[in-house]
Amino acid sequence: MSVQAHNDGDLPGFDRLVRVFTEQVDRSRGGMAFCVYRNGHPLVRLYGGSVEQRAEPTDAIVNDWSPRTLAVMFSGTKGVVAAVAALLVDRGLLDMRRPVAHYWPEFAAAGKADVTVAQVLSHTVGLVYVDPEPPGEWADLDNAANAAALAAQAPLWAPGTRVAYHAITYGYLMSEIFRRVTGQSAGQLIDELVARPLELDIYLGLPDALESRVAPMFRAEGYAISTYLTDPERRKIVERMYSRSLMGTTLRANTPELHRGELAAGGGIATADAMAALYSRLGSLVSSGTLAAATQTWSEGIDAINDRQLRFGLGFELADPIGTYGPEASAFGHSGAGGSLHGAWPEQGLGFSFLTNEMLAENHDTRVKELLAVLPGLVLAGGLD
Template sequence: MSGLKSLTVLVVVVAILVYLYKTFIQKPLPVLFDGRFHPDFQEVADIYKENLRNGEEVGSSFAAHYEGEPLVDIWGGYADVDTRRPWTKDTLSIIFSATKGVTAILAALFVDRGWLDYSKPVAHYWPKFGQNGKDNITVALLLSHQGGLSITNGTIPMEWINEKPEKVWEFLEKQKPYWPPGTGYSYHGITFGLFVDALLTKADPKHRRVDKIFKEEIGDKFGIELYNGIPNSLFHRVARHESHPLHVSLWKMISNLDTDALTMMYALASSNSVLAKMGASGTDKLPSDLSLNTPEYNKIPQSSYNGHSNARNLAKLYGIIANGGKTKEGVLLTEKTIEMLKQPLTSGTSLDGVINVNFGYGVGVIKDEKGNAVFGHDGAGGQTAFADTARKSGFGYVTARLKNMSVKRDKQFQQYLAAYYRCLEKYLQKRQKT
């Protein structure tokens, strides 16, 4: 035990020394910034540019829409640090679990169309799903991570999603709940997309795959560029993702006293923990693999984590919903369904003992300082997209440098969000006077 403690201290000391060297001695990259914003939101842009200068931002985009109109759309840094490829207006990025929120919006659209009912069993739409104790799992339980299906018996090749969907369905149909459905929740980090994608295909009158459903029902109609699995022809626009070096991650956990991140790291490293088993479930290739930055991996539609977009398009999507769901192109979601998305279905600490998130119908639901519900989904490393219906605002934030492993929102995004709300208050006051 004493040897382990000594090794831990040594790792921490080395992490601090390397961090200080990288921060204060190594020559920083030139600052790149671009975009547009309403003059009243200059503060947001200034904070963003400062984070580019101090190295907190390496390559990212941030956007905010109010009443369906873009007030902030900025980006900066590098889409690929090694080659110095700049982040541009058209750069796309993998959004990890923020993809789950987009898929929840698709499910809500199905509810509006009468193709899906949250209260009905999944087996109503997918009869073979009902075997092995899954017959009473409702659509709501599945979407809110209460189905007990975060852990699978074995894994399947990722390529089957594209090449052998029937094999994927057979694999999922044979699974047994890890806990009695409805008795608690635990994050279905990998399996959410496998099960929900299959459900949407089964419930869709045309039985389309999830990427085609989004393109035809939302993307093309409302002008939102988002891909669940990106075509090889567009891979050249995708930012190269990289995790924070270990020394940076450790430094941030220590300096921010981020006990959540430390607890999660410990849980993932414990082979018998629910989180560790979840992370090794579903498919054989996971987001942490080296295959992450390859066209072969990125083209596969998996709604748990393989969506590709940028802040502008995410803010537009959630901005439409935050503004009541109606546009000149048509109705994305009805107000009734939007109200349902604001309802939390879980509370308290999850069965894995680490995550504490209020999940609704496929989205995370939190209350702001005034008690208003906002909803959407975060993703690994800092990705964020959500709707604030009380303030008619939609937000998107996407970063190529994966900056955290905590369930807390990214620190830089929180800075932009706070500045946006300050600016919005002044902006609305000025509008009232004119």
């Protein structure tokens, strides 16, 4: 199996990381990339496997995964949205502790007058699905219609009293807050504040000219969502939350409509290099005080819907008891459906990204954990001094 391996820092232990990555590629019916950057500079770049799905891992590769390969990040998008929120704080345009209704008066309806921006970002509002959903096949890409429905909607619990992952509604809520504060969409802000200044391949609203670079996503056999959940009644809520995005006979992540749309909870598209570079440079992009506030614990506990252990900052996932971000206690970032993961080990100055088109169920997916388990060896060996 062909693997492109770039060791940009002559790192001790690099060969071991390549072996782990190669073993994963050899098991895959798709492709993947794992990149590690330090302060915007590449240290490790690994690419392997096939952009096109194959019937068996041993089948011939039609199109090699390369540094230019783009893929849908699913909820990895939320971390980029969190970075934009932090940048707006630095510009004095957004105050996390203010009520959402200060910026968006209609949101005060149905007992939500005191809900803060921080509660939206930390997944404690209690608006985990849109009720009623706007009609139409592509209504989930209509941020304005979904935001209007959420503004009128009553939360499932007293905001701030429970934490539950707002898988899709996070995007509608933050998109509307951004629009009220700046007059711009989430995709425009990502382009203006993040992608263009840092020259990164990160898009929320993919230009048509780049469509040919996007790897088709596919679900591996046995793929499932919310694998920690056993309660049948809450399973119905989960199905309502994810019905259009991850379920069904076809995967909408492979449609140009979704690629062009600005689904701020899960429609972002990027390369692994771009996401690793972004997380490695957040400390220079966002002020130290704002970033420290965004990556401290704002909510944690067992997800009230999914029964999964959660720990959130302001839009960022934080290191959790199940080891999502490896052994670094200060780690933060955001994962995506099917196994992608993007984040930072800030004490080491590292940003990393694992991007793949083969979606595995969380309870069976060990790919990122295996790769992150090797990184401390590189650090201890002095390779990242």
